Amino acid sequence: MSELLRKPNDKTLDNGVTLLHDVTKANSNLQYVSFKTVELKSGASINECLTDLECCIVALTGKVTVSDGEQRFEGIGRRESVFEKTPTDSVYISNDKKMEIQADTDARVALCYAPSENPLPTRLIKAEDNQIEKRGKYNNQRLVHNILPDSDPTANSVLVVEVFTASGNWSSYPPHKHDQDNLPNESMLEETYYHEMNPAQGFVFQRVYTEDRSIDETMAVENKNVVLVPSGYHPVGVPDGYTSYYLNVMAGPKRVWKFHNEADHEWIIDRQ
Numbered sequence: 001m002s003e004l005l006r007k008p009n010d011k012t013l014d015n016g017v018t019l020l021h022d023v024t025k026a027n028s029n030l031q032y033v034s035f036k037t038v039e040l041k042s043g044a045s046i047n048e049c050l051t052d053l054e055c056c057i058v059a060l061t062g063k064v065t066v067s068d069g070e071q072r073f074e075g076i077g078r079r080e081s082v083f084e085k086t087p088t089d090s091v092y093i094s095n096d097k098k099m100e101i102q103a104d105t106d107a108r109v110a111l112c113y114a115p116s117e118n119p120l121p122t123r124l125i126k127a128e129d130n131q132i133e134k135r136g137k138y139n140n141q142r143l144v145h146n147i148l149p150d151s152d153p154t155a156n157s158v159l160v161v162e163v164f165t166a167s168g169n170w171s172s173y174p175p176h177k178h179d180q181d182n183l184p185n186e187s188m189l190e191e192t193y194y195h196e197m198n199p200a201q202g203f204v205f206q207r208v209y210t211e212d213r214s215i216d217e218t219m220a221v222e223n224k225n226v227v228l229v230p231s232g233y234h235p236v237g238v239p240d241g242y243t244s245y246y247l248n249v250m251a252g253p254k255r256v257w258k259f260h261n262e263a264d265h266e267w268i269i270d271r272q
């Protein structure tokens with residue numbers, strides 16, 4: 001199997017916590033982005049000390065109470081399925097803080113980490129704070145919830161966005177990349193994709209390829225899989241009959257999302 005494709009770990013621990021994904025600097029080819037998906041049974045909890053990482057906790061489904069050791073945000077989370085296609089609540093917690101997440105109902109949370117040395121205030125990012133965008137036309141239509149975009153100074157490094165792609169459509173398309181630290185033309189950001197499909201037996205295809213094709217992998221991605229994008233273009237194609245959801249985490253040396261479209265396919269944007 002591709003080193004860029006991660007399948008979920010379905011082992012539920014005794015305490016009602018299932019760690020579906022745990023992508024770290026130590027177990028991946030990523031230097032900046034770390035990522036977890038955790039399922040919690042109602043009443044279960046997890047604790048972590050954020051030393052040199054900041055974290056954006058996204059309540060994907062269900063309701064959770066999040067604490068940084070001082071502030072407490074109760075009952076956050078807005079949906080039972082991501083496919084309700086409404087924004088959800090998230091909490092940003094900085095490095096050097098404690099993080100506790102307790103499930104008020106059965107819940108699934110995404111923990112989106114990036115390196116951070118500069119403590120910043122904890123912030124509840126309410127569903128209403130998400131910037132909603134509809135992008136694309138023809139078979140390239142997607143709905144975007146910007147949770148932590150680069151225009152929002154809440155974080156030092158991490159960027160978080162969720163994307164819904166309609167059946168038979170494409171997203172992260174035409175192919176774009178952000179793997180050169182060459183602003184103002186392009187920024188260098190690694191990325192993870194956490195995918196879900198509706199109905200859940202669906203699949204999507206994601207290709208990750210660099211300009212020189214030193215990476216060139218096309219993956220069949222199933223429900224709750226993670227795709228790592230250390231560099232390169234990373235388009236997603238969704239088969240007819242299925243809707244795609246993914247959560248992107250990005251981070252790199254500068255907190256700017258400046259992408260470069262692959263020149264051969266840029267004409268797709270300009271069609272009338």
Ligand SMILES: O=C(O)C[C@@H](O)[C@H](O)C(=O)CO
Pocket residue numbers: 135142144161163170171172173178191234248259
């Ligand atoms: O617009 C889209 O199709 C989503 C992508 O921009 C996605 O968030 C991404 O690739 C970020 O680099």
